[in-house]
Amino acid sequence: MALTLYGAILSPFVRKVRIQLAEIDQDYELVTVNPFGQPDWYYQINPLGRVPAIQDDELNLADSAIIAQYLHDTRGSVLYGTTPQEAARIRWLEKYADYEVAPFATFTVFYNRIVRPLKGETTDEQLIAAALSEKLPPLFDYLEAQLGSNEYLVGNRFSMADIAVACQLINLGHGGETLDPRRWPSLAGFLERVSTRSSVSERLAEERNLLAKIAARSAQKQPG
Numbered sequence: 001m002a003l004t005l006y007g008a009i010l011s012p013f014v015r016k017v018r019i020q021l022a023e024i025d026q027d028y029e030l031v032t033v034n035p036f037g038q039p040d041w042y043y044q045i046n047p048l049g050r051v052p053a054i055q056d057d058e059l060n061l062a063d064s065a066i067i068a069q070y071l072h073d074t075r076g077s078v079l080y081g082t083t084p085q086e087a088a089r090i091r092w093l094e095k096y097a098d099y100e101v102a103p104f105a106t107f108t109v110f111y112n113r114i115v116r117p118l119k120g121e122t123t124d125e126q127l128i129a130a131a132l133s134e135k136l137p138p139l140f141d142y143l144e145a146q147l148g149s150n151e152y153l154v155g156n157r158f159s160m161a162d163i164a165v166a167c168q169l170i171n172l173g174h175g176g177e178t179l180d181p182r183r184w185p186s187l188a189g190f191l192e193r194v195s196t197r198s199s200v201s202e203r204l205a206e207e208r209n210l211l212a213k214i215a216a217r218s219a220q221k222q223p224g
Contacts, residue, residue, distance in 0.1 A: 002029050017064055024079075086155050090154050096143075109177055114175060
């Protein structure tokens with residue numbers, strides 16, 4: 001039975017798993033699941049209804065970090081480093097991206113700018129402004145310091161830490177915001193560099209095509 005990944009391609013957590021799968025050259029089937037309107041059958045795979053989830057033979061797994069670790073353990077790669085110290089550091093930065101950066105880059109900026117209009121809701125620009133001016137800058141300061149003059153976050157080698165951080169920055173960009181290269185030159189350069197990797201750029205091409213279709217549909221709904 002083929003590996004099956006469930007989720008929506010604009011989710012940074014689904015993207016994280018898709019990039020990992022591309023990096024390890026693992027075939028899989030993508031089944032689209034709307035995280036805001038899940039079908040009933042999906043709860044048999046993930047009782048929380050969140051994305052992503054995978055099905056690998058008889059095993060169902062949810063949560064991107066758990067999935068990523070499972071894929072690493074069963075398929076092998078150096079995406080979690082080559083030493084226990086590197087592995088621990090990578091997991092910390094993955095958690096930092098998923099739990100600290102995501103609430104503002106994805107669940108505030110991206111959600112308000114992309115998801116809420118699709119749901120017929122009003123964008124909360126005040127909330128976005130607070131995230132951009134107060135919440136995200138110290139988080140970006142930390143990541144800037146972790147990069148220093150290196151190309152990648154841990155061991156100067158591409159890892160799940162880089163994937164997790166880049167996925168949140170990509171959603172920030174999808175929401176219409178960019179990093180200030182004067183304040184965060186290393187982080188801005190990092191995002192540009194990671195975005196050129198085929199595992200990332202091919203996913204981004206699909207996502208931008210979808211965003212263009214969403215924008216076109218929204219324009220058709222506008223009066224006048």
